Amino acid sequence: MIIIKQKIMILGASELQVPAIKCANNLGLETIVLDYDINAVGKKYASKFYNISTLDYEQVLSVAKKEAINGIITICSDRPMPIIAKVGEQLNLRTISYNTAMKATDKGLMRDALKEHNVPIPRYYKCVNKVDFLEAIDSIGTKCIIKPSNNSGSRGIYLYNGHENLDDIYKYSSSYSTNHCVLVEEYMNGPEVSVEVIVHEEKINIIQITDKITTGNPYFVEMGHTQPSSLSSDIKKEIIQITKGAINALGIKNGPAHVEIKVTSQGPKIVEVGARLGGDHITTDLVPLSTGFNMVDATIKISLGIEPDFNNITSKNAIIRYFNSNSGYLKKIKNLDKAKKIENVVEITILKNINDYVDEITNSNERLGYVIIQSNSLEDSIYTFEKVIDTLDIEIEDKIWRKWQL
Numbered sequence: 001m002i003i004i005k006q007k008i009m010i011l012g013a014s015e016l017q018v019p020a021i022k023c024a025n026n027l028g029l030e031t032i033v034l035d036y037d038i039n040a041v042g043k044k045y046a047s048k049f050y051n052i053s054t055l056d057y058e059q060v061l062s063v064a065k066k067e068a069i070n071g072i073i074t075i076c077s078d079r080p081m082p083i084i085a086k087v088g089e090q091l092n093l094r095t096i097s098y099n100t101a102m103k104a105t106d107k108g109l110m111r112d113a114l115k116e117h118n119v120p121i122p123r124y125y126k127c128v129n130k131v132d133f134l135e136a137i138d139s140i141g142t143k144c145i146i147k148p149s150n151n152s153g154s155r156g157i158y159l160y161n162g163h164e165n166l167d168d169i170y171k172y173s174s175s176y177s178t179n180h181c182v183l184v185e186e187y188m189n190g191p192e193v194s195v196e197v198i199v200h201e202e203k204i205n206i207i208q209i210t211d212k213i214t215t216g217n218p219y220f221v222e223m224g225h226t227q228p229s230s231l232s233s234d235i236k237k238e239i240i241q242i243t244k245g246a247i248n249a250l251g252i253k254n255g256p257a258h259v260e261i262k263v264t265s266q267g268p269k270i271v272e273v274g275a276r277l278g279g280d281h282i283t284t285d286l287v288p289l290s291t292g293f294n295m296v297d298a299t300i301k302i303s304l305g306i307e308p309d310f311n312n313i314t315s316k317n318a319i320i321r322y323f324n325s326n327s328g329y330l331k332k333i334k335n336l337d338k339a340k341k342i343e344n345v346v347e348i349t350i351l352k353n354i355n356d357y358v359d360e361i362t363n364s365n366e367r368l369g370y371v372i373i374q375s376n377s378l379e380d381s382i383y384t385f386e387k388v389i390d391t392l393d394i395e396i397e398d399k400i401w402r403k404w405q406l
Contacts, residue, residue: 008031008072009033009067011073012034013033013035013037013042013043017075018042018045019284019296020296023300030048031048032046036053036054055079061090070093071094071303071304072087072088076284079105081105082098082101084096084101085098096255099251103251104274104275106149108183110250113249113250114250114273117249120267122187123186124185127182127184128180128181133166141162143160143162146160146173146182146184146185147183147185148173148174148183149177149183150181151177155363158172158218188264189262189265190262190263191212192260192261193211194261195208195239196256196258196282196287196295198255198256198257198295198298198302199253199257200302200307204248208228209227210225210278212224219363221362223361225280225319226381235268242269243259252273254302256276256277258277258279258283259274277299281320283296285372290315292312316376317375317378317380319378321370321371323370325394327358329358329397330368330394331354332394332395333394333395334392335393336348342384342387342391345373348388349370351368373388
């Protein structure tokens with residue numbers, strides 16, 4: 001479908017937003033792209049580029065009016081969502097409401113809304129100072145999750161086991177919260193999944209369920225995603241049920257949603273809900289590979305009042321695995337081109353440059369690189385990943401890269 005003579009504003013021009021800019025261009029749209037970084041990678045793909053912050057409401061609104069835009073989006077990013085909602089309400093565009101945007105970007109408000117609508121969640125406390133924080137720790141007990149109320153990408157998340165320095169943990173987590181509020185939550189044990197959703201006119205369409213691998217204690221950085229989920233059909237039904245409850249609780253009536261869930265011994269419970277596409281290549285790469293459905297295309301069309309085509313969903317296996325390593329300076333990468341030619345490999349990207357320091361992974365920005373694989377089964381995908389690991393020769397200082405453990 002080619003859409004003629006319409007303009008879409010895209011907030012952000014980082015690598016995350018490039019799929020949206022390219023997709024909009026392919027639809028025949030004029031892309032109005034904003035980013036505070038004058039050298040942002042997506043700038044070269046934009047019809048027009050404005051060097052302004054995506055968090056500056058007055059400037060964003062001014063450009064939106066000047067360009068007479070027909071829609072406004074961002075993908076895989078939480079922070080611009082309140083700005084998008086405010087501009088949408090001001091210009092009568094198809095966006096989520098400002099109230100919904102705040103609930104979807106502030107974990108405290110999100111928890112309150114989910115609790116009010118009886119959606120299963122962990123026990124939690126909102127802490128605006130250290131006194132609140134220490135009282136919450138005492139109440140929940142020796143094992144709990146501490147996280148900033150308004151950040152993403154595993155930044156500022158820490159698992160407290162009863163013996164770590166609480167002053168250091170509070171400083172660490174609150175430093176990632178722009179409102180200086182942190183959440184203390186009961187620790188939920190069990191596998192974690194995300195649910196990829198497109199909502200159109202309040203109809204909730206479940207596109208895919210994604211299994212997640214993290215580094216675990218203490219930072220829980222995501223290191224892999226697998227589609228479709230390997231969980232049982234009964235558990236998936238429960239997951240879908242609470243996903244729909246969470247989306248309704250936040251008031252997401254049009255657009256994408258990314259819902260993170262822990263499957264505990266008491267049943268599935270919500271971790272977080274984003275009124276956006278999932279990051280980490282989940283929706284931009286894995287979903288099209290595993291289902292044939294383009295969630296970026298659907299997000300753009302919904303912002304313009306066009307119903308996506310939800311027919312012809314296919315089923316294949318798709319995974320992304322991030323590489324782990326020793327700490328040290330990246331000295332050498334061998335056999336990268338050879339690894340890229342392995343059957344079923346879609347993409348291999350190294351995120352660090354030669355002589356960059358590779359640190360312990362405490363957040364998603366510190367990962368070394370990744371491989372994306374599509375095949376007919378999870379077993380085939382894992383076999384392909386192991387071949388990639390065996391083929392690549394990555395040297396960190398004088399130590400050879402450790403094989404990442406599944």
